[in-house]
Amino acid sequence: MLEYQARKDLLNNKTILVTGAGDGIGRAAALAYAQHGATVILLGKTVKKLEKVYDEIVALGAPKPAIVPLDLKGATEQNYVDMAETIAEQFGQLDGLLHNASQLGALGPFEHIDLASLEEIMKVNVTAQAILTKALLPVMRKATNASIIFTSSGVGRKGRAYWGPYAFSKFATEGMMQVLADECDNTQVRVNSINPGATQTEMRAKAYPAEDPQSLKSPADIMPTYLFLMGDDSINTNGQALNAQ
Numbered sequence: 575m576l577e578y579q580a581r582k583d584l585l586n587n588k589t590i591l592v593t594g595a596g597d598g599i600g601r602a603a604a605l606a607y608a609q610h611g612a613t614v615i616l617l618g619k620t621v622k623k624l625e626k627v628y629d630e631i632v633a634l635g636a637p638k639p640a641i642v643p644l645d646l647k648g649a650t651e652q653n654y655v656d657m658a659e660t661i662a663e664q665f666g667q668l669d670g671l672l673h674n675a676s677q678l679g680a681l682g683p684f685e686h687i688d689l690a691s692l693e694e695i696m697k698v699n700v701t702a703q704a705i706l707t708k709a710l711l712p713v714m715r716k717a718t719n720a721s722i723i724f725t726s727s728g729v730g731r732k733g734r735a736y737w738g739p740y741a742f743s744k745f746a747t748e749g750m751m752q753v754l755a756d757e758c759d760n761t762q763v764r765v766n767s768i769n770p771g772a773t774q775t776e777m778r779a780k781a782y783p784a785e786d787p788q789s790l791k792s793p794a795d796i797m798p799t800y801l802f803l804m805g806d807d808s809i810n811t812n813g814q815a816l817n818a819q
């Protein structure tokens with residue numbers, strides 16, 4: 575999908591929430607969406623990083639974003655319900671939701687899986703996304719066309735030795751996408767997933783410490799798929815598992 579070219583005004587008048595917007599692929603998606611006209615809601619854990627992205631968006635002359643500091647690890651269902659209410663009050667509707675934040679956790683043999691970290695990864699990568707989506711669906715149904723994007727991984731489509739809870743969580747992400755896409759079929763909400771592929775970020779460096787980052791695509795390089803699925807060119811795409819590279 576690297577060849578898709580988005581119109582400059584693709585996302586004009588749309589409000590889009592991006593999780594993990596402070597760094598890596600989420601930061602690049604927030605910037606790309608803002609550059610294409612969207613008002614972006616930046617959700618993330620580290621406020622300083624979100625503020626930096628906020629400033630970058632303002633410097634581009636793009637619509638003023640909003641910041642939601644939230645750690646998906648500790649967030650409660652009520653936090654998401656309150657956030658959905660605030661979005662409904664301030665923006666009236668939500669046109670896009672990019673589930674991007676996730677945790678890698680420790681990689682290693684199955685016998686070394688630690689219960690606490692397994693539960694933490696499932697909470698951040700799966701449970702939080704389900705409950706956040708549930709809370710936001712009513713405000714997304716107010717949009718003429720709304721897009722939900724889940725972020726998968728190669729190890730969420732074919733299991734690989736030593737990838738542990740991260741891999742299970744990505745299979746669950748694909749499952750959640752398929753269930754919700756089937757429920758939303760023939761409605762104005764569409765639901766798809768993206769496997770970014772090997773991309774130059776902190777998470778990738780943690781998983782492959784010996785790799786030369788310069789040999790990888792940058793987060794900005796892989797934005798065509800993120801733009802395609804968020805904009806109205808993908809109105810008829812639902813339940814698809816796409817590759818960004």
Ligand code: NDP
Binds near residue numbers: 773775778
């Ligand atoms: P990074 O680790 O670079 O960025 C992850 C972002 O998620 C950060 O902004 C981080 O915030 C945020 N985040 C992590 N945990 C939480 C939490 N508990 N609550 C709120 N925010 C949180 O990762 P990438 O950009 O590489 O990954 C983005 C997505 O792409 C992930 O879903 C990942 O699994 C997927 N992916 C990436 C690949 C790659 O090669 N890079 C390949 C395949 C899939 P903070 O910085 O504040 O910690």
